[in-house]
Amino acid sequence: MNKRENILKAALKLFVTQGEQATSMKLIGKEAKCGIGTMYNYFCSKDILINELFVEIKTKLFKTIIESLDTNAPVKQQFIAVWLKAVDFAISNHLEYRYLDMFSHTPKISKQSEEKVSKLIYPVIEIYEKGKREGIIKDLDTITLIIFTTGGITESIINKPDINEQEIKSIILMAWDAVKS
Amino acid sequence: MNKRENILKAALKLFVTQGEQATSMKLIGKEAKCGIGTMYNYFCSKDILINELFVEIKTKLFKTIIESLDTNAPVKQQFIAVWLKAVDFAISNHLEYRYLDMFSHTPKISKQSEEKVSKLIYPVIEIYEKGKREGIIKDLDTITLIIFTTGGITESIINKPDINEQEIKSIILMAWDAVKS
Amino acid sequence: MNKRENILKAALKLFVTQGEQATSMKLIGKEAKCGIGTMYNYFCSKDILINELFVEIKTKLFKTIIESLDTNAPVKQQFIAVWLKAVDFAISNHLEYRYLDMFSHTPKISKQSEEKVSKLIYPVIEIYEKGKREGIIKDLDTITLIIFTTGGITESIINKPDINEQEIKSIILMAWDAVKS
C-alpha cells in the first residue's frame, strides 16, 4: 500500500469531481484514508500537491504516447498512432485527462511545472516537422499546428467521455485533414 | 455610471488576472469602487455573479457572431465569417474570452447557466448542417464537428493572444479543412 | 463601547493569566465578546496585536510618569517622584505591568516596536544626567544606571504585587542608594 499514491489518487478524484476549491485537505485525507498531517509528509502544501500531480499525469501521458512511437513509419501513420494513443489514454484515464484540462492555463500551475512539462512534447514536434519537410503537412509554425490539433481533440474527448471507436477515428482524421497540406 | 456594469467589469478583470480563488468580494468592491453590500444588491452571491457574467459574455460573443451572419452566403464563406468574428471577439475582448475558457467545464457554472448558453449555438449549427446537406462538410454528428473546431480555434487563441491576421486566417482554414468533406 | 479597547483588554487579561501560547484568538474573541474576524479588522495578526498592546502600555506608563515631572525640583526628589509614579502605575495596572515584563526581551516584540518605545525614556535619562552633573549620582553610564534601577524595582513589584506603601518607599530608597554617589 503506497501512501503517496493513495493521496494522489484521492486528490485526483475529488478535484475533478468537485472542483479544487470545494476539495479541502481534510476531505482528501478522508478519501485517502490517512490523517491530514500525513499528506504534509509527502507534499509541502496543497499547491505543491496540485503541481506534482499535474506533472506526474502529463509525464505519464507522454510516456504512453511516445513508448509506442515508430519513428520510421510514414508521417500520417505516426500522426494517427500518436493521437490514438492519446485518446486511448484520455478514455482509460478519464479523471487524469480532465485534471490536465482543469489546471491548464491556471495560475495554480507554477512556472517550474510548466517548464518540466514543456519538454515532453519534443518527440511529437518531430513528427510534424518531418511531415512539413516531406511537404505533406501544412507549412505553418509547428507549435500552431500542434496546439490546434490538441485543442480540437481534447475538447472532443472532454465533451464526450463515452466516445466510441468509430467517432475517435473520425476525430483523428479531422485533425489530420486540418494539418495536411 | 452603471453600477452593475462596474461590478461585472471589476470581477472580470480580477478573476482573469488573479484567479477566482484569489479574488475576494472585498477586492471586487474596491476595484468597482463600491461597498461590499452594494454588490449583494445586484448579485445574490459570488457564485451567481460568476454565472451571470459567464452567461452575459457568452451571449455577447454569439450576438456578435450572429449579427453579421448572411445565411444566404455559401457555406464556406459563412463558416469563415463566423469564425473570423469569433476570433475578432476573442482578441478585442481578451479578458472576456479568457473568462469563458476559465469557467468552462467547471462546477462553478450551474446547469441552468449551461442550458441558457447552449441555445445560442443554434444558428451556427445551422451552417454546419447546411454544409452537410450540400455534401461539402463531413457527414459526422454536427455537435462533434463544432466541438472540434471550437476546441482547435479556442486553444490557439488562448495560447497566442498576440496572434496576427495571417495566422488567424491559417487557423480558420485549418478548421475548415478539418470539417470539409 | 469601543471594540478595539475591548479586544486589547481581553488579550491583556488572557495573555498575562494564561500565557501567550495558551491564549488563542478564539479565546480572546470570546472574552472580548466579538467574533474572530472582528479582531482582524483592528489588528492584522496576533503578533501585531501583541506589539500594539506592548507599545500602547509602555507609552501609557511613561506618559503617566512624565506628566507629573517637575524638572526644576531637586534630582533626588525627581528620582523618587518618577519611581513612585512608576510603582503606582505597576500596582494600579498590574496586568499591564506584567504584560510589559512578559514580552520584554522576547522575539515577539519587533524591532519597530522597540524603537518606538526606546524614545520614551529620554526624560528619565535627563534626571540621571542632571544628577551626574551635580555630582550626586554615580559617574557611570546612564543607561547602566537606569537598567539597574529598573531591574531592581520591576522585579520587586512583579514578585510582590500586594506590596504596601512602606515597602514601596523602602525599595525606591534602595534604588536611590544604589545610584547615588
Next chain:
Amino acid sequence: MNKRENILKAALKLFVTQGEQATSMKLIGKEAKCGIGTMYNYFCSKDILINELFVEIKTKLFKTIIESLDTNAPVKQQFIAVWLKAVDFAISNHLEYRYLDMFSHTPKISKQSEEKVSKLIYPVIEIYEKGKREGIIKDLDTITLIIFTTGGITESIINKPDINEQEIKSIILMAWDAVKS
C-alpha cells in the same frame, strides 16, 4: 556521548535563539542528532523537558555560587563574591542565563519546579541575614533585599551581554550600596 545532555543542549540553544514557540520537537531532535521518539524516552513531554532544563540550570547556577562561598568571610566580601560568581556564570553560560530569564514568571514553569528551585537560595539568604544581624545591611525583609539585587543585576547582564570586568564591579557595588544600611 550522553544523549540526554545532547537533547538538553540542543533545546537550550534553540529555545533561546528562536523562542520556545518556534522550536518544535522535530527541530530539537535534528539539532541533537536523534529521533523524535528518542527524546520521549528521556522527557515525557516538551513541558517537562522545559521544566527539567530550568531546574537543572538554576541548580547549576547556585551550585557554582555556593561552592566557592566562605561563610566565615566578612558579609560584604561574601556578598561581592556571590554576585561575582553569579555574573561570571551569566557571562560564561549566556544561553543558560537567558533561558532562566525567559522562563521566569512564566506559566510554563510548574509549581513543583518553582519549589525545587526556591530552596537553592537558602545559603544566599544566610549572608543577607548575617549582614542584617551585624547592622551593615538594611533592616528590610530579606527576600525583598534579594529580589531587588537579583533584579538589578540580572537586568544589567541581560541587556549587556558583552559587559566588561570594570562594569561588572560597578554594578555589584551598586547592588551593595542598595542593600547596605
Next chain:
DNA sequence: GATGAATGAGAGTTCATTCAT
C-alpha cells in the same frame, strides 16, 4: 533503547455573507 511516519486536535487566518445604519 532508538526511530520517524502517522496522526488529528487545534492554531492563525480568510472571506462570503449579513444587517444596522
Next chain:
DNA sequence: AATGAATGAACTCTCATTCAT
C-alpha cells in the same frame, strides 16, 4: 439604494505525541 463593520464557518497548515518497527 449604499455601505462596511461584524461574523464565524471553514480553510490550510503545524506540531506534540504515539507506536510499530
